[in-house]
Amino acid sequence: MSIKDRLSKELFEPDRKETEGEILFFRLFELFVMSYVIKLAWEWGYYMVRNSEVVLPLGVANYIDVSFMFEHSISLINAALITLIVIAAFFRRGSRWQYFIAMLLFHLQYVGRFSQGEIPHSANLIGLSLLSFGIGFIFFRETLKQRRFIFGTIIFFTGLGYTSAAFAKLISTGINWADGNHLWLWIAEKKTDILSRTGTFQYNWLQELALYSRPAATVILAIGWITELSGVLIWWRSLRPYVITGIIMMHIGITLTMNIRFDAFIYELILIGYPWAALIDRYISYIPGAQYAQKLNQ
Amino acid sequence: MNLFKQRAFKILMGTFVVYGILVATHKGEFWPFSIYPMFSQAGNPWTRAIVRDVTHTPDSLVWETTDLEHIQGSKVALKKVGVDQIDFSNFISKTEQWDTNRKNALIRMFGPKNLGNSRWVISKVRGRLTAHDSVIVEVVPFLLVKRDTVLTNPLLPKNSYVILP
Numbered sequence: 001m002s003i004k005d006r007l008s009k010e011l012f013e014p015d016r017k018e019t020e021g022e023i024l025f026f027r028l029f030e031l032f033v034m035s036y037v038i039k040l041a042w043e044w045g046y047y048m049v050r051n052s053e054v055v056l057p058l059g060v061a062n063y064i065d066v067s068f069m070f071e072h073s074i075s076l077i078n079a080a081l082i083t084l085i086v087i088a089a090f091f092r093r094g095s096r097w098q099y100f101i102a103m104l105l106f107h108l109q110y111v112g113r114f115s116q117g118e119i120p121h122s123a124n125l126i127g128l129s130l131l132s133f134g135i136g137f138i139f140f141r142e143t144l145k146q147r148r149f150i151f152g153t154i155i156f157f158t159g160l161g162y163t164s165a166a167f168a169k170l171i172s173t174g175i176n177w178a179d180g181n182h183l184w185l186w187i188a189e190k191k192t193d194i195l196s197r198t199g200t201f202q203y204n205w206l207q208e209l210a211l212y213s214r215p216a217a218t219v220i221l222a223i224g225w226i227t228e229l230s231g232v233l234i235w236w237r238s239l240r241p242y243v244i245t246g247i248i249m250m251h252i253g254i255t256l257t258m259n260i261r262f263d264a265f266i267y268e269l270i271l272i273g274y275p276w277a278a279l280i281d282r283y284i285s286y287i288p289g290a291q292y293a294q295k296l297n298q
Numbered sequence: 299m300n301l302f303k304q305r306a307f308k309i310l311m312g313t314f315v316v317y318g319i320l321v322a323t324h325k326g327e328f329w330p331f332s333i334y335p336m337f338s339q340a341g342n343p344w345t346r347a348i349v350r351d352v353t354h355t356p357d358s359l360v361w362e363t364t365d366l367e368h369i370q371g372s373k374v375a376l377k378k379v380g381v382d383q384i385d386f387s388n389f390i391s392k393t394e395q396w397d398t399n400r401k402n403a404l405i406r407m408f409g410p411k412n413l414g415n416s417r418w419v420i421s422k423v424r425g426r427l428t429a430h431d432s433v434i435v436e437v438v439p440f441l442l443v444k445r446d447t448v449l450t451n452p453l454l455p456k457n458s459y460v461i462l463p
Contacts, residue, residue, distance in 0.1 A: 004307060012306045050380075117384075117388020117392050119336070124330045124332055135313060148306070157331075185426075189346060192348060193346060196387065
């Protein structure tokens with residue numbers, strides 16, 4: 001079997017039998033993604049109202065001046081449009097292009113909101129998921145194929161993202177990236193951020209350990225880097241739960257050492273990392289309303 | 299399903315090529331695509347910004363460079379003012395020309411209501427590793443903001459506020 005065949009078998013699981021658990025889980029996963037899309041669209045929309053200038057053009061903002069989003073509540077109108085399109089698409093009303101159109105509007109919302117210099121990645125997995133829904137609905141009509149393609153695409157880009165982050169560190173800094181004094185410098189940076197945000201700051205136990213011992217700080221960074229590097233291993237179904245558990249632990253470590261929270265990432269990793277569909281199948285008779293899953297899927 | 303597998307792989311690879319082209323031509327970022335370059339450059343000096351209320355601080359101390367432990371004035375939590383602190387830091391550190399528009403944008407960002415009759419000093423906070431592998435953080439007052447005006451630090455060279463082409 002060629003690498004291409006093996007990889008597409010692992011990602012798209014063409015031979016696996018469709019089950020009610022899969023159908024129900026996928027609809028719940030879709031609900032999770034779309035709820036987050038709506039939440040972020042409105043949060044970004046409300047924030048944009050106080051922006052007045054584009055400091056850092058991102059994405060499509062390199063080609064069009066997105067400062068028009070800051071006036072006349074356009075960012076809120078965009079949020080409302082995204083909400084309507086996504087809700088209609090969730091209930092399978094309208095065109096199969098809807099999720100993709102919502103993605104384009106969502107991209108516009110992101111580049112408008114984050115035109116002030118910050119490039120956050122905490123919503124990347126949600127954006128990537130919406131994009132995968134968009135592409136999946138355009139190219140596939142059968143629900144089973146849509147599901148398998150969308151899920152496989154999300155897994156592919158999630159794994160790729162972590163591994164590329166590890167390589168970016170290797171390319172930009174080299175093997176000494178994990179030197180503990182680099183963590184000291186980041187902790188000082190994050191301390192400044194927290195002081196700026198809340199006015200107060202206190203070190204936690206992990207930060208104290210890292211600042212006390214340079215070898216300990218080095219080990220913390222090295223474990224993080226190895227975990228990132230292993231990202232592409234989630235492409236293999238049998239390894240996925242273990243690697244995802246490691247990545248979730250890494251995110252908790254990042255939160256503790258650098259006060260950076262990746263809530264949406266962690267929730268979605270929990271959803272894509274474990275065999276929830278099989279678990280639902282095992283206990284489906286106890287789940288109220290599960291028999292309607294097939295109906296919902298139509 | 300064999301045909302599906304082949305078609306799905308083709309579409310995935312097509313998306314991957316688009317991803318590659320977009321991130322390669324946009325410094326690694328074209329949301330939601332990214333090569334996740336954050337924290338890839340370790341040990342580099344950084345600049346952030348912090349706000350303090352110096353309404354009751356003597357004028358002679360307002361522009362004094364300090365460290366984080368001896369910073370002048372009382373705390374201002376940007377979260378309470380509704381400003382994202384990373385956006386704010388970038389706004390301060392990446393603005394090259396402090397013209398009237400930028401100064402007004404700053405007052406708008408804080409909101410004249412939040413400023414009231416107080417005066418807030420914005421400091422650039424700079425962190426770096428020393429030759430002896432320790433971390434030094436210095437707080438340099440940069441702008442003094444009141445409800446209707448923004449003043450610059452007279453102790454800093456003029457080109458700190460206007461970068462000429």
